Amino acid sequence: MNIIKFLDEFTTDQLQAPMSSRRAMFGQLGNISKKAAMLAVPFGLATMGNKAQAQSSSDVTAVLNLALTLEYLEDEFYDLALQSGVLTTAKSQAIYAQIAKHESQHVTFLTSAIEAQGATPVAKPTFDFTVGGAFDPFMNNANTTQATAYAQLLALAQAFEDTGVRAYKGQAANLIGNDAVLTAALQIHSVEARHASEIRRLRGLEGWITGNQRGEGMPEATQAVYNGEENVTQGGVDVTTLGSGTPFSVDSSTQAYDEILTGDQAVEIASLFIVS
Amino acid sequence: MKMKKSIEVKTQTVGRNRRNFLKVSGLAIAGSGLLLASCSDDDDNGNMLGGGDFDLGSGDVGVLNYAYALEQLEAAFYTNVVNGSYYAGASVEEKAILLALYNHEVNHREWFKAAINANVPDANARLTADLEFDFSSVNFDNRDSVLGTAKVLEDTGVSAYNGAGQYIQTPLYLTLAGKIVSVEARHAAAIRSLISGSADFTAFAGDDIIDSNGLDLAASPEEVLSAAGGFFVTPFTYKNPKA
Numbered sequence: 001m002n003i004i005k006f007l008d009e010f011t012t013d014q015l016q017a018p019m020s021s022r023r024a025m026f027g028q029l030g031n032i033s034k035k036a037a038m039l040a041v042p043f044g045l046a047t048m049g050n051k052a053q054a055q056s057s058s059d060v061t062a063v064l065n066l067a068l069t070l071e072y073l074e075d076e077f078y079d080l081a082l083q084s085g086v087l088t089t090a091k092s093q094a095i096y097a098q099i100a101k102h103e104s105q106h107v108t109f110l111t112s113a114i115e116a117q118g119a120t121p122v123a124k125p126t127f128d129f130t131v132g133g134a135f136d137p138f139m140n141n142a143n144t145t146q147a148t149a150y151a152q153l154l155a156l157a158q159a160f161e162d163t164g165v166r167a168y169k170g171q172a173a174n175l176i177g178n179d180a181v182l183t184a185a186l187q188i189h190s191v192e193a194r195h196a197s198e199i200r201r202l203r204g205l206e207g208w209i210t211g212n213q214r215g216e217g218m219p220e221a222t223q224a225v226y227n228g229e230e231n232v233t234q235g236g237v238d239v240t241t242l243g244s245g246t247p248f249s250v251d252s253s254t255q256a257y258d259e260i261l262t263g264d265q266a267v268e269i270a271s272l273f274i275v276s
Numbered sequence: 277m278k279m280k281k282s283i284e285v286k287t288q289t290v291g292r293n294r295r296n297f298l299k300v301s302g303l304a305i306a307g308s309g310l311l312l313a314s315c316s317d318d319d320d321n322g323n324m325l326g327g328g329d330f331d332l333g334s335g336d337v338g339v340l341n342y343a344y345a346l347e348q349l350e351a352a353f354y355t356n357v358v359n360g361s362y363y364a365g366a367s368v369e370e371k372a373i374l375l376a377l378y379n380h381e382v383n384h385r386e387w388f389k390a391a392i393n394a395n396v397p398d399a400n401a402r403l404t405a406d407l408e409f410d411f412s413s414v415n416f417d418n419r420d421s422v423l424g425t426a427k428v429l430e431d432t433g434v435s436a437y438n439g440a441g442q443y444i445q446t447p448l449y450l451t452l453a454g455k456i457v458s459v460e461a462r463h464a465a466a467i468r469s470l471i472s473g474s475a476d477f478t479a480f481a482g483d484d485i486i487d488s489n490g491l492d493l494a495a496s497p498e499e500v501l502s503a504a505g506g507f508f509v510t511p512f513t514y515k516n517p518k519a
Contacts, residue, residue, distance in 0.1 A: 176450060
């Protein structure tokens, strides 16, 4: 099944079902993740593992193209957000503008980095941030209130940033031996983490992730972004056993370490928003 | 001199970041107990250091010890903050954030201790668990001083991990460093945002630290230890990070 047919099916299902509430809609969205897993992976990442030594240039290119795809997604999302009129406070506008600037810079930087490898950057996909009409973050529908659109705009931003952090982290080991590319990827990775922290705090959450909690107000569909964050075993050590007191509570022990997403997991999440 | 060579891997980035780094790290420049061998051009046996100062090592071991030193520093700082009942007038939000940072950094510190004990067979190659610090430049009852120091430490942590990733040879360790550095970056953003408030809503990832390619700080060990050295009392060196 290709992603267009998949989304068509989803949209048709929704049109036939009474739309009781946004919350129910988000509940329906939870099923997308399972369906998306069956989709063809658009990049050659499925076969990539973590290897110990310097990677071939094709592996490096695959990592950079995955990164570029995620940056395309974020870049377009923040641009549309800024144009939407949904952001009405100076604070939210300034934060989104700063993040938008970085995502745009990342697209340019990664495009150049891929070309420097003698490879071809992936084309920018066509995105659908409404996910077939389930969301309306840019308030395109007259029935959508600003408050609803704003909540979705913030929720999507949090999901994208927390996904970005995990996705970059998951690819770092594939860049061992390519010092310049690895360092640049780490430098983007921590910028995404700064973004994630700020968006989360703008939403009233803490800047870090506790357990596998997606956080209050986050649609169930975003749970895939947080699954696995409850891990407390780091390098074979249960970090809750390293001492006593609050630093070693389960909450602190999960907050203190962000977890990876594999390439497949990152693609699966991004695919929700990719039409073609 | 091997270290200088490794620094040149990212000369342009490091050069830019160094200026910014030193700018944001002004608080940390105080009387330094830390001695750096990396600037030495004729002294590979460390006798300029009074002989026998601990060297962090190279490759994975070096990075583990290096990160352990930085995590000990951060944990010691936040322990002082928390044990000192924070600063006068600290808000509920500020206390919650500083307590979380204390929790995370102490956890990180103990993880590195365990990882080093388990993976560095030569006990003499393990950094001491009892590094001494000098926080005399910090006024723990003053908001600006505490948050300003926290900002320096968190930004320094981010820049240090980003700069040292290239010295790690084992995928597991690189992934672990990644798991930690993004939490440090989350901390840095929160502290920066607390400091700037409504005066600058972009401070969480401000133009003073993120360059025109959208890249965060990445600093060499030499730069990190120069900037944060004012806090270290126990001398150590990091002569050859690259294995």
